Amino acid sequence: KRLYNCLFVICVAGYVWLLWHICFHSDMHISCLFHKITNLPCPSCGSTRSVMAILHGDFVQAWLFNPFGFLIAGLMIVVPLWIVMDWICGKDNFSRIYQKTEQLFKRKYVYIPAIALVLGNWIWNFFKY
Numbered sequence: 001k002r003l004y005n006c007l008f009v010i011c012v013a014g015y016v017w018l019l020w021h022i023c024f025h026s027d028m029h030i031s032c033l034f035h036k037i038t039n040l041p042c043p044s045c046g047s048t049r050s051v052m053a054i055l056h057g058d059f060v061q062a063w064l065f066n067p068f069g070f071l072i073a074g075l076m077i078v079v080p081l082w083i084v085m086d087w088i089c090g091k092d093n094f095s096r097i098y099q100k101t102e103q104l105f106k107r108k109y110v111y112i113p114a115i116a117l118v119l120g121n122w123i124w125n126f127f128k129y
Contacts, residue, residue, distance in 0.1 A: 008080060011075075032048075046125065
């Protein structure tokens with residue numbers, strides 16, 4: 001239940017973040033705290049702009065902002081719905097899938113390519129900015 005509550009709060013925070021950007025930052029300027037402090041992009045820099053572009057149907061621009069935006073947008077839709085369905089049905093399907101995924105990411109053949117993708121995205125962010 002703690003996993004569900006935590007992920008639900010994270011998704012709500014993500015929706016609040018997007019709403020804040022929609023209302024106050026329509027110019028799509030950089031609002032990454034890491035970037036503002038270090039003047040360097042983080043691996044997820046551009047994710048908010050990417051999700052915003054997806055919401056506007058501009059998928060090419062979303063990809064150029066940050067490909068992780070597609071993953072984030074998908075998770076922001078699927079995770080809350082799945083959690084609510086588990087709460088309504090009294091099941092723990094999401095928790096079981098999460099645990100299986102966590103076990104999968106402990107294997108070298110999964111976590112090494114995943115780390116390489118994140119590092120590759122981060123390097124791409126350096127060249128973009």
